[in-house]
Amino acid sequence: MAQYRIVSGSVAVISIQNPPVNALSAAVREGLLLSVRAAASDPLVRSVVISGHNGPFCGGADIKEFGNVSHLESGPHLVEIFESVEALAKPVVAAIEGFALGGGLELALACHYRFGHSEARVGLPEVSLGLLPGAGGSQRLPRLLGVRAALDMIVTGRHVAAGEALKLGLLDRLTDGNTVDAAVRFAQSAEGKPLDDRRLGNRPCPPLENIDAFFEEALIHARGRARGAAAPLACVQAVRGAATLPFLKGMELEKRLMETLMTSGQAQASRYCFFTERGAARWTTPTGARWDTCRARPISTAAVIGLGTMGRGITVALARAGLSVVAVETQEHQLDEAQRAVSRMLKGGGGVSYSADLQAAAGADLVVEAVFEDMAVKEEIFKQLSSVCKPGALLATNTSSLDIDRLASCTLRPEQVLGLHFFAPAHVMRLLEVVSGPRTSPQTVAAAMQLGRRMGKVSVAVGNCPGFVGNRMLKPYLEQAYFLLEEGASPELVDAALEEFGFPMGVFKMSDLSGLDIGWRVRKEEGLTGPGVTADQPMRTRRGRRYSPLGDLMCEEGRYGQKTGRGWYLYDRPGARVARSDPWLRSFLEEYRERHGLLARRIDQQEVLERCLYALINEGFRVLEDGVAASPQNIDAIYVFGYGWPKHRGGPMFYAAQVGLARVLEGLEKYHKAHPDSPHLQPCSLLRRLVASGSPPIHKWSEVVKGHRSQL
Ligand SMILES: CCCCCCCCCCCCC[C@H](O)CC(=O)SCCNC(=O)CCNC(=O)[C@H](O)C(C)(C)COP(=O)(O)OP(=O)(O)OC[C@H]1O[C@@H](n2cnc3c(N)ncnc32)[C@H](O)[C@@H]1OP(=O)(O)O
Ligand SMILES: NC(=O)c1ccc[n+]([C@@H]2O[C@H](COP(=O)([O-])OP(=O)(O)OC[C@H]3O[C@@H](n4cnc5c(N)ncnc54)[C@H](O)[C@@H]3O)[C@@H](O)[C@H]2O)c1
Numbered sequence: 001m002a003q004y005r006i007v008s009g010s011v012a013v014i015s016i017q018n019p020p021v022n023a024l025s026a027a028v029r030e031g032l033l034l035s036v037r038a039a040a041s042d043p044l045v046r047s048v049v050i051s052g053h054n055g056p057f058c059g060g061a062d063i064k065e066f067g068n069v070s071h072l073e074s075g076p077h078l079v080e081i082f083e084s085v086e087a088l089a090k091p092v093v094a095a096i097e098g099f100a101l102g103g104g105l106e107l108a109l110a111c112h113y114r115f116g117h118s119e120a121r122v123g124l125p126e127v128s129l130g131l132l133p134g135a136g137g138s139q140r141l142p143r144l145l146g147v148r149a150a151l152d153m154i155v156t157g158r159h160v161a162a163g164e165a166l167k168l169g170l171l172d173r174l175t176d177g178n179t180v181d182a183a184v185r186f187a188q189s190a191e192g193k194p195l196d197d198r199r200l201g202n203r204p205c206p207p208l209e210n211i212d213a214f215f216e217e218a219l220i221h222a223r224g225r226a227r228g229a230a231a232p233l234a235c236v237q238a239v240r241g242a243a244t245l246p247f248l249k250g251m252e253l254e255k256r257l258m259e260t261l262m263t264s265g266q267a268q269a270s271r272y273c274f275f276t277e278r279g280a281a282r283w284t285t286p287t288g289a290r291w292d293t294c295r296a297r298p299i300s301t302a303a304v305i306g307l308g309t310m311g312r313g314i315t316v317a318l319a320r321a322g323l324s325v326v327a328v329e330t331q332e333h334q335l336d337e338a339q340r341a342v343s344r345m346l347k348g349g350g351g352v353s354y355s356a357d358l359q360a361a362a363g364a365d366l367v368v369e370a371v372f373e374d375m376a377v378k379e380e381i382f383k384q385l386s387s388v389c390k391p392g393a394l395l396a397t398n399t400s401s402l403d404i405d406r407l408a409s410c411t412l413r414p415e416q417v418l419g420l421h422f423f424a425p426a427h428v429m430r431l432l433e434v435v436s437g438p439r440t441s442p443q444t445v446a447a448a449m450q451l452g453r454r455m456g457k458v459s460v461a462v463g464n465c466p467g468f469v470g471n472r473m474l475k476p477y478l479e480q481a482y483f484l485l486e487e488g489a490s491p492e493l494v495d496a497a498l499e500e501f502g503f504p505m506g507v508f509k510m511s512d513l514s515g516l517d518i519g520w521r522v523r524k525e526e527g528l529t530g531p532g533v534t535a536d537q538p539m540r541t542r543r544g545r546r547y548s549p550l551g552d553l554m555c556e557e558g559r560y561g562q563k564t565g566r567g568w569y570l571y572d573r574p575g576a577r578v579a580r581s582d583p584w585l586r587s588f589l590e591e592y593r594e595r596h597g598l599l600a601r602r603i604d605q606q607e608v609l610e611r612c613l614y615a616l617i618n619e620g621f622r623v624l625e626d627g628v629a630a631s632p633q634n635i636d637a638i639y640v641f642g643y644g645w646p647k648h649r650g651g652p653m654f655y656a657a658q659v660g661l662a663r664v665l666e667g668l669e670k671y672h673k674a675h676p677d678s679p680h681l682q683p684c685s686l687l688r689r690l691v692a693s694g695s696p697p698i699h700k701w702s703e704v705v706k707g708h709r710s711q712l
Helices: 026-041 069-073 078-087 103-110 125-129 137-145 147-156 162-168 179-190 211-226 231-244 247-262 265-279 309-320 332-346 375-388 404-408 442-454 470-487 491-501 507-514 516-525 550-556 583-595 605-626 632-642 652-659 661-674 685-692 698-705
Strands: 002-007 011-016 047-052 092-096 099-101 113-117 121-123 173-175 301-305 324-328 352-355 366-369 394-397 417-422 431-436 458-463
Touching (some): 011 026, 026 078, 078 103, 092 099, 092 179, 103 121, 121 162, 137 247, 231 247, 231 265, 265 652, 309 324, 309 417, 332 352, 394 404, 394 442, 442 458, 458 632, 470 507, 491 507, 507 516, 550 583, 632 698, 652 661, 652 698, 661 685, 685 698
Parallel strands (some): 092 113, 113 173, 301 366
């Protein structure tokens, strides 16, 4: 899987051939080493060019091999191959088109020169797989760029565009033309010239002042951002090795660190996320529709109705994907403000026009409705859209909780109605839930999934139910957090446990950020709170279940969160972001407990995690059982890309498998026994059946799910 040919009489061109990304599989490694040896021993060869076949240079080591030690160990090791490349007595030029990532860039760093196409990008993204650059990258890159720039690239894993790579000195030259031809010409010009200085393994790292202080600070910084992930810290340690140790010692350190990471649960979880993200594109529905049998009609024009928080972001996301967008808003001041905000985000007009009239949506291929969360308002709009829009146009709602089927039934085209559930801010957040009802056609789902990809989203096809997948699972999580407050916890304790687990924000900080009033409005619509609701039932019970009115009481006090400067925390002013503990809240909780005869008890972080996360996971099993999500992988993609679940923990369903399904079941049983009035803690039957069938690995859960009624 490496092509070898001689061109221009003296240049050996070695081309890596392993579509689609030319990953360095065992067969590629074998081929590469043989080719390098052939070039070394052929007296006619005076220089070498290494390139990728059919475009991309190389996407790095073959990630599919990582889960299996015997795969990892078969074929020559990358370190050995790269040493042979660097040691070659003939100039070796990397010809980089497309991308050189991970092991791909490490190969290029072992070459004596690096030629890049002007549109190529390079990077060492191993950290996002829970790893570090383990084939010399952590040692060679700092020797080439200096510690600061190398550390930044390695710890963030960011892709660097060719222009920046040239400025950094990572690429030696750029071309707009044929990269291999340019590299061949350059290789010939370098034939016979000394190479010692071009071998990065021979070079010391450029000196850095106050090296110890620099790395201490780098470690603190990385720890602060890592949210419990081990890989970023190992990256810092490896780069410190490059700065302080001779090359071979540094390579030994890199190897030791890599072995620890590679066998860790975190790397397994991160790898799982890598494939889960991509797997979501291969959607299926139990009605038999599939990603590979459904043709999507292209969408080139869209209308967005309602230009509040969500509508603005959706407009930007659609415009950035190249669609021509008409944005509709009835409130004049909102329209003006939105126009300014959207233009700012798009840095100009960006193919967006504005109107106050719904008729402007007449020509659109797709309409996304993003008005207030009010069924009556949305029903009226869908009725109008059904007659205003051209035949074939898809009608989508961005509702986060309302019934898609009900909206579909207001139209004369229910098969073209769906939910496009964006997350705030819609132009930034990666997740898109594509929600279909029983009457939504497969072609509609296909078109939405294709559009999601164009917008750079991780799009997950889900079924219709209250809260769809993400918000449905969030409800029991939030509920347990409230119950914990009643029982003696503080928002600070709950948030600290969740943040230590790896969430960017605990549940109470998150709730302050999104606004407590949103949930309050939904609970009022559901009849759970509001005037007269508690007249005939206890304050802490609704429909026979335990209910915490804490959120409602907070809203009644005008504590909506950041927007009012007061919520579960205190803020310096409305809109400020820094959360401070609020003594008022402590007395409020004490009085509340006293009023309801609740005795505060000591609650530890383990209970917080188990109550909140197991309740969420339990609902995830129910979602699977109901067929609202097609797979546990889809649920995990939703949580990682939409709800801040830490990647190095794989997603809630993966986490459950890693903890052990029997342990999760046991935990739920224990807590349900202690809180029998909280049905979300009652283990669902799918979880019981999985445990009874020996807790199969996650990719086999669907076999146990089969046979269940599906709503998709
Ligand atoms: C006892 C224990 C012993 C332990 C020993 C430890 C020593 C081991 C030594 C190993 C040394 C390894 C050193 C090296 O530093 C490690 C690496 O290189 S890790 C890999 C780093 N590379 C990446 O992270 C890049 C990942 N890929 C991407 O970012 C993107 O795919 C892309 C390259 C930018 C292309 O993007 P797109 O064009 O959008 O395409 P897709 O993303 O949809 O991908 C298409 C298809 O390809 C699959 N794929 C992509 N990259 C890889 C890969 N590196 N390996 C395998 N497969 C890959 C991807 O999954 C898609 O397929 P699908 O999933 O859809 O079937
Ligand atoms: N805010 C979030 O975090 C979030 C996240 C996901 C989904 N959602 C959903 O997105 C939708 C919009 O939420 P938002 O937070 O952007 O609301 P918002 O209140 O910020 O904006 C709603 C906008 O719709 C406009 N509007 C009302 N009726 C209209 C009509 N008939 N025609 C045109 N415009 C009209 C209003 O003037 C307002 O500008 C809701 O359904 C909500 O549930 C919100």
